[in-house]
Amino acid sequence: MSETNDSSAEESRRGFLGSFAAWAAALVGAVLGVGPVCVGVYAFIMDPLRDKSKDLPKKSRGSGADSEGFFRVASVDEIASVVPRRFTIVADKQDAWNFIENQAVGSVYLQKSETGDISCFHTTCPHAGCSVAYEQDSAAYHCPCHNSSFKLDGSKLEVDGSTNPSPRPLDKLDVKVDDNNNVFVRYVDYYTGKHDQIEK
Amino acid sequence: MFGKLYNWVDSRTGVQESLEEALYENIPGGSKWRYVSGSMLVFAFMTQAITGIFLWMNYSAGSQNAWASVYYITYNMEGGALLRGIHHVMAQAMVCLLPIHILQVVIEKAYVKPREFNWWLGLVLMQITLALGLTGYLLPWDQKGYWATKVATELAALPPFVGGYIQKIVVGGNEYGHFTLTRFFALHAGVLPGLLVGFLVLHLAMFRKHGITAHSSDKRPDQMFWPMQVLKDGVACALLFGLVVWVALIHPAELGPPAEPTEPYGAARPEWYFLFLFQMLKYFDGSMGWNNEFMGAIVFPGLLFGFMFLMPFIARIKVGHALNVLMIALVVGGAGYLTWEAYQEDNYNINNPEDTESAAFKKAAKFHAEVKRADTEFELIQELVEDYGIPLEGPLALQQKDPYTMGLRLFRRQCASCHAYNATGENERLAIAGPVIAADVEEPMGAPDLYGFGSPSWIQGLLSVGENGIGSARYFGNTSHSEGEMIAHIRDTMWAEAESEEDKQNLAGMVEEVSWALSAEAKLPYLDYAANQDKIQSGIDHLNDDTLGCVGCHNYKENEFGYVFTLDNYASSEWLTTMISDPNQIYSEDWGTYNDRMPAFHSEATKLLTANEIELLVRFLRQDRTLLGTSSAKVNPLATAESSEEVTEEESAE
Numbered sequence: 001m002s003e004t005n006d007s008s009a010e011e012s013r014r015g016f017l018g019s020f021a022a023w024a025a026a027l028v029g030a031v032l033g034v035g036p037v038c039v040g041v042y043a044f045i046m047d048p049l050r051d052k053s054k055d056l057p058k059k060s061r062g063s064g065a066d067s068e069g070f071f072r073v074a075s076v077d078e079i080a081s082v083v084p085r086r087f088t089i090v091a092d093k094q095d096a097w098n099f100i101e102n103q104a105v106g107s108v109y110l111q112k113s114e115t116g117d118i119s120c121f122h123t124t125c126p127h128a129g130c131s132v133a134y135e136q137d138s139a140a141y142h143c144p145c146h147n148s149s150f151k152l153d154g155s156k157l158e159v160d161g162s163t164n165p166s167p168r169p170l171d172k173l174d175v176k177v178d179d180n181n182n183v184f185v186r187y188v189d190y191y192t193g194k195h196d197q198i199e200k
Numbered sequence: 201m202f203g204k205l206y207n208w209v210d211s212r213t214g215v216q217e218s219l220e221e222a223l224y225e226n227i228p229g230g231s232k233w234r235y236v237s238g239s240m241l242v243f244a245f246m247t248q249a250i251t252g253i254f255l256w257m258n259y260s261a262g263s264q265n266a267w268a269s270v271y272y273i274t275y276n277m278e279g280g281a282l283l284r285g286i287h288h289v290m291a292q293a294m295v296c297l298l299p300i301h302i303l304q305v306v307i308e309k310a311y312v313k314p315r316e317f318n319w320w321l322g323l324v325l326m327q328i329t330l331a332l333g334l335t336g337y338l339l340p341w342d343q344k345g346y347w348a349t350k351v352a353t354e355l356a357a358l359p360p361f362v363g364g365y366i367q368k369i370v371v372g373g374n375e376y377g378h379f380t381l382t383r384f385f386a387l388h389a390g391v392l393p394g395l396l397v398g399f400l401v402l403h404l405a406m407f408r409k410h411g412i413t414a415h416s417s418d419k420r421p422d423q424m425f426w427p428m429q430v431l432k433d434g435v436a437c438a439l440l441f442g443l444v445v446w447v448a449l450i451h452p453a454e455l456g457p458p459a460e461p462t463e464p465y466g467a468a469r470p471e472w473y474f475l476f477l478f479q480m481l482k483y484f485d486g487s488m489g490w491n492n493e494f495m496g497a498i499v500f501p502g503l504l505f506g507f508m509f510l511m512p513f514i515a516r517i518k519v520g521h522a523l524n525v526l527m528i529a530l531v532v533g534g535a536g537y538l539t540w541e542a543y544q545e546d547n548y549n550i551n552n553p554e555d556t557e558s559a560a561f562k563k564a565a566k567f568h569a570e571v572k573r574a575d576t577e578f579e580l581i582q583e584l585v586e587d588y589g590i591p592l593e594g595p596l597a598l599q600q601k602d603p604y605t606m607g608l609r610l611f612r613r614q615c616a617s618c619h620a621y622n623a624t625g626e627n628e629r630l631a632i633a634g635p636v637i638a639a640d641v642e643e644p645m646g647a648p649d650l651y652g653f654g655s656p657s658w659i660q661g662l663l664s665v666g667e668n669g670i671g672s673a674r675y676f677g678n679t680s681h682s683e684g685e686m687i688a689h690i691r692d693t694m695w696a697e698a699e700s701e702e703d704k705q706n707l708a709g710m711v712e713e714v715s716w717a718l719s720a721e722a723k724l725p726y727l728d729y730a731a732n733q734d735k736i737q738s739g740i741d742h743l744n745d746d747t748l749g750c751v752g753c754h755n756y757k758e759n760e761f762g763y764v765f766t767l768d769n770y771a772s773s774e775w776l777t778t779m780i781s782d783p784n785q786i787y788s789e790d791w792g793t794y795n796d797r798m799p800a801f802h803s804e805a806t807k808l809l810t811a812n813e814i815e816l817l818v819r820f821l822r823q824d825r826t827l828l829g830t831s832s833a834k835v836n837p838l839a840t841a842e843s844s845e846e847v848t849e850e851e852s853a854e
Contacts, residue, residue, distance in 0.1 A: 048371070049365060075805060078806045085808075088462060096377055097378065127493065131466075136617055137562075161559060165496075193493040
């Protein structure tokens with residue numbers, strides 16, 4: 001009994017980390033505690049960041065876009081003049097463990113000017129990611145969330161009695177038309193809430 | 201006997217000592233009712249943990265399953281609605297108790313030296329509680345939770361440099377999907393409650409170390425925690441639980457229509473206790489340079505939180521404590537004001553019913569219309585689930601086959617810029633407002649109201665004049681046909697010639713019969729043609745004899761000399777399909793008032809709608825709710841009442 005008392009007294013005299021054994025025990029303990037966490041957190045963080053385009057099955061059509069990222073969205077005849085019309089972007093899609101064909105992966109507004117020029121806007125509000133809707137009576141795009149509004153040309157519209165918190169105009173997307181009147185849109189998502197257009 | 205057993209257990213476990221340590225905490229100045237807020241929060245959390253675990257036993261994360269399992273819990277499971285209701289209401293009660301507890305701690309100066317760590321632990325607990333609320337909102341995977349949470353995760357990308365990564369990690373990739381749910385669920389049911397328990401243990405340990413802040417006085421002697429304070433805590437918690445159960449019973453937890461990533465929900469709002477943050481975002485519009493969204497969503501709330509973190513130090517200076525109290529009161533008051541303002545904005549149309557022309561009114565009206573649309577969509581999916589059950593592919597697969605749900609959406613998107621669908625009576629929920637037509641519009645815009653298209657009453661209106669007649673906005677009033685031959689015939693010939701009251705009644709009778717005859721061409725599934733055989737037959741005779749002058753221009757059966765579209769099969773499935781797909785196959789360029797704006801939705805040149813979508817629209821317009829992929833019931837309008845009964849009997853015999 002007295003021996004144990006002596007040694008424990010000695011231990012406490014030397015302090016909590018006073019011996020090699022104490023340091024070793026603390027180190028092993030730390031590794032044991034942190035190791036599993038590291039493995040889990042690594043997978044948690046790294047998997048969403050990896051490029052998942054290779055997850056698509058080999059026999060799928062892929063993203064549905066050409067090499068420059070253009071999707072076929074409509075034909076010229078389908079686009080109304082002046083009044084914007086909403087179109088969906090359709091592509092094959094991989095959602096985690098499921099593969100889904102011909103999914104709507106996004107949407108755009110297409111409109112023809114009086115001179116026939118076609119312009120395209122992303123339907124996502126650049127403020128906080130809600131979907132803007134074109135409203136005929138005011139001939140403008142309105143966001144249902146935080147009062148952002150946009151004119152027909154995509155620029156910010158100030159409505160009396162409320163602020164327009166959007167940091168930039170509606171996101172304009174590149175459009176090209178081929179010889180067969182097919183309209184292609186380079187569909188990309190941009191980060192919202194930023195002054196500049198930054199691709200996701 | 202019991203005493204002996206107790207001693208046996210105690211000598212081996214030391215339970216007596218532990219109990220005494222737990223319960224015999226001295227309370228300077230004695231027990232008080234106002235000390236109950238902390239215990240109530242602990243109780244609320246315990247309730248959440250317990251009900252949460254039982255909800256977990258019936259919940260399945262994943263895009264196809266989440267909504268379906270929550271639907272099951274809410275509408276099928278024995279006791280499920282109450283279980284989910286308590287979880288839902290207690291979460292809100294917890295958020296209500298938080299500011300009370302905080303205010304109390306601040307006012308009673310329980311956050312200052314030496315209780316700094318306890319204050320900080322409390323702040324961490326508050327953050328975890330709010331995070332639990334945020335993550336829980338998404339789990340039912342309904343439209344509201346989906347679109348509201350989307351805004352929250354968009355905000356995650358705001359911090360410079362790392363924002364994009366944070367967003368991807370939270371969402372589980374670039375887009376919402378299975379991983380968003382699995383991650384949110386793991387956070388909601390595992391990580392966050394685990395952290396909460398850990399920090400709660402530390403919070404309570406610190407509390408026990410420093411004891412209650414109050415001082416003893418002669419008037420009020422000290423008391424032990426047991427039994428008076430425990431009793432007060434218990435009574436308060438019991439009252440809370442009773443209140444929560446009561447609210448859960450009278451206001452069951454809502455479930456919206458299933459999340460549909462391609463159908464934006466225009467009334468997405470966060471849970472009410474986050475509305476002040478939602479409202480605040482509107483003010484950070486970057487107009488002053490520094491006040492951008494990153495400031496509003498991250499930096500400003502972060503600064504407030506930082507201030508709260510520093511409060512124990514601020515209290516050391518002379519007026520520090522007063523400053524802290526003022527600041528906390530401002531924060532709570534400000535949050536309350538912003539919440540009120542958010543509600544005011546959304547209810548502007550209700551509070552200011554006369555101000556219909558203002559932008560604020562229109563926006564609020566639109567918000568309410570979207571809420572109503574979501575209610576209707578939920579009603580519709582609920583009927584589908586009851587009729588057909590939820591398939592393995594999830595609720596959306598069912599919805600996408602439903603002519604009503606999809607008809608509403610397609611009509612709203614593709615038709616409502618010209619046509620209205622003023623459904624009434626039991627179909628009122630399907631009503632869709634047509635275009636808003638400004639008084640000063642020069643060119644005609646707008647097209648006939650299509651509710652009840654092809655029915656006798658619709659055709660009767662078309663063939664009459666006056667307020668709801670052919671010249672009104674309900675029919676051709678806002679179209680280029682408003683000065684056309686059809687309207688001229690109805691107004692200036694047909695009705696103009698009926699001079700006496702008797703003539704008019706005669707004409708009205710014939711119009712009704714002709715309307716039934718034409719409607720018989722439509723073969724609408726919701727009409728009882730058999731019971732109106734006589735009218736139909738007389739109508740057919742009128743048409744053949746050209747009593748009303750219809751077949752002078754239109755072809756009908758044997759009459760083939762008309763020069764505008766035939767009335768054969770008018771408003772039938774095939775006719776409507778052609779009309780929507782390529783209207784110029786029905787209209788002809790030869791007549792004066794040709795089709796000047798109805799687009800072809802599925803022709804050689806245009807594919808605005810797929811064939812399936814057109815079929816859904818056609819069934820919607822014909823009020824035929826047979827699911828896509830099932831052939832709709834065949835209607836034989838010329839069958840008499842008796843023979844149709846025979847058919848039913850034969851069918852039931854099979």
